[in-house]
Amino acid sequence: MEILITNDDGIYAEGIYALAVALKKAGNVTVVAPDTQRSAVGHAITITDPLRVTEARRNGKFFGYAASGTPADCVKLGIKAIMKKRPDLVVSGINLGGNQAYNILYSGTVSGATEGALLGIPSMAVSLDTFKNPDFGPSAEFAVKVARQMARRPLPKGTLLNVNLPNLPAKKIKGVRVTNQSRTCFNDWFEKRTDPHGNTYYWMTGDYEPKDADKASDLNALRAGYVSVTPIQFDLTDYKFLSELEGWDLH
Ligand code: MN
Numbered sequence: 001m002e003i004l005i006t007n008d009d010g011i012y013a014e015g016i017y018a019l020a021v022a023l024k025k026a027g028n029v030t031v032v033a034p035d036t037q038r039s040a041v042g043h044a045i046t047i048t049d050p051l052r053v054t055e056a057r058r059n060g061k062f063f064g065y066a067a068s069g070t071p072a073d074c075v076k077l078g079i080k081a082i083m084k085k086r087p088d089l090v091v092s093g094i095n096l097g098g099n100q101a102y103n104i105l106y107s108g109t110v111s112g113a114t115e116g117a118l119l120g121i122p123s124m125a126v127s128l129d130t131f132k133n134p135d136f137g138p139s140a141e142f143a144v145k146v147a148r149q150m151a152r153r154p155l156p157k158g159t160l161l162n163v164n165l166p167n168l169p170a171k172k173i174k175g176v177r178v179t180n181q182s183r184t185c186f187n188d189w190f191e192k193r194t195d196p197h198g199n200t201y202y203w204m205t206g207d208y209e210p211k212d213a214d215k216a217s218d219l220n221a222l223r224a225g226y227v228s229v230t231p232i233q234f235d236l237t238d239y240k241f242l243s244e245l246e247g248w249d250l251h
Helices: 014-023 071-082 108-118 137-152 218-223 239-246
Strands: 002-006 028-034 053-058 061-067 089-096 123-129 159-166 175-178 186-194 200-208 226-233
Touching: 002 014, 002 071, 014 028, 014 061, 014 089, 014 137, 028 053, 028 071, 061 071, 071 089, 071 108, 089 108, 089 137, 108 123, 108 159, 123 137, 137 159, 159 218, 218 226
Parallel strands: 002 028, 002 089, 028 061, 089 123, 123 159, 175 226
Antiparallel strands: 053 061, 159 226, 186 200
16 A cells, blocks of 8 residues: 655654654555644645755655645645655644644644545544644554555545544543534634834634533544544535525526
């Protein structure tokens, strides 16, 4: 199995290294990832600048291709310009920080996998729900398990998997839940600060609402110590509303 790996934390992040090492058990790995931190770029692509690609080394060995673009750029580049064979699987991650609820829309990690699915390749995003003291081991092992399933079981056209793990040792993880995306809102706010020159700047931060009434959500699975696997899709049409919209005076 040919596997293309990307992320949004950059090619030198800890998470992508753990993922690439683990996925070598499931197939041939090619890493094409942003040369810098690109979190929260969503599905952006680069069209007004060239994409520079350099070989990246880690621990003294060739690790992959660092590109001056976004995760979506990297997946396109990997498939259309760098890999000799079309990949059988695209995996994006392991992200430092969960990608649940509406975060999926901003996530470069999820968009890397979405790009793979748009190009017709089975794809998944993998994220670890913490920003502190990450242990990527259980996430990397779980990614291998999912990759092996994906090699055997087809996903519907236009569907990808969004995988999130709690930051717990393998023995403390309670199990795996197949979930839906939480509808819980992220409340963000801006910290107002002053720079050394006396100018005001703002830094966005925030958190999820403390309660999510939806028992089947990704957010609740993670909060309860479970791995969350959500099938997501990128057709944004509201099919239920189509016929009502036909009734508007638009024609
Ligand atoms: Mn990230």
